Amino acid sequence: xxxxxxxxxxxxxxxxxxxxxxxxxxxxxxxxxxxxxxxxxxxxxxxxxxxxxxxxxxxxxxxxxxxxxxxxxxxxxxxxxxxxxxxxxxxxxxxxxxxxxxxxxxxxxxxxxxxxxxxxxxxxxxxxxxxxxxxxxxxxxxxxxxxxxxxxxxxxxxxxxxxxxxxxxxxxxxxxxxxxxxxxxxxxxxxxxxxxxxxxxxxxxxxxxxxxxxxxxx
Numbered sequence: 001x002x003x004x005x006x007x008x009x010x011x012x013x014x015x016x017x018x019x020x021x022x023x024x025x026x027x028x029x030x031x032x033x034x035x036x037x038x039x040x041x042x043x044x045x046x047x048x049x050x051x052x053x054x055x056x057x058x059x060x061x062x063x064x065x066x067x068x069x070x071x072x073x074x075x076x077x078x079x080x081x082x083x084x085x086x087x088x089x090x091x092x093x094x095x096x097x098x099x100x101x102x103x104x105x106x107x108x109x110x111x112x113x114x115x116x117x118x119x120x121x122x123x124x125x126x127x128x129x130x131x132x133x134x135x136x137x138x139x140x141x142x143x144x145x146x147x148x149x150x151x152x153x154x155x156x157x158x159x160x161x162x163x164x165x166x167x168x169x170x171x172x173x174x175x176x177x178x179x180x181x182x183x184x185x186x187x188x189x190x191x192x193x194x195x196x197x198x199x200x201x202x203x204x205x206x207x208x209x210x211x212x213x214x215x216x217x218x
Contacts (some may be wrong), residue, residue: 083110188191
């Protein structure tokens with residue numbers, strides 16, 4: 001995962017430099033904001049001197065998915081107030097994907113926190129290096145803007161492979177995303193997560209009802 005975050009951080013650092021912002025903004029954004037895709041949006045918001053209220057609303061809409069992550073993230077294993085605070089702050093898509101997998105069920109809280117620390121170091125280091133080297137990267141380089149999409153695609157593929165026996169779940173996720181894209185394109189992410197959560201709840205209730213009926217017949 002670190003090898004994936006490093007070039008992604010480099011791409012973000014190069015974007016910072018080409019946008020005309022000082023190099024240290026890359027270090028500041030990645031260390032303090034640390035919100036992945038929102039940081040890419042924050043570059044344009046900063047250049048446009050967007051009001052803080054608009055920035056806050058944008059941040060909420062982009063990162064509202066973390067509310068759903070918290071439902072199954074193993075924060076209960078993390079001990080200590082500081083460690084739990086940092087683990088909550090550093091709950092990224094990558095951290096969630098790694099710490100909720102089948103192999104991670106036996107991981108200790110310390111391992112989860114160190115996983116998050118190392119991933120942020122990769123992110124901060126890559127962005128800082130990209131910003132410092134951004135002046136030598138030509139403006140016509142293509143593909144840097146696809147780095148974030150590529151990383152999410154890999155995370156999705158890994159999730160599907162790990163849950164190969166549960167095919168309806170990725171199907172529900174895909175249908176939720178497509179429906180949200182067609183019905184509410186301006187609020188696609190929030191709408192997709194809401195639909196996906198409703199679909200999972202409906203499936204859970206239907207499964208429990210069938211199980212109860214089967215037990216009563218037996």
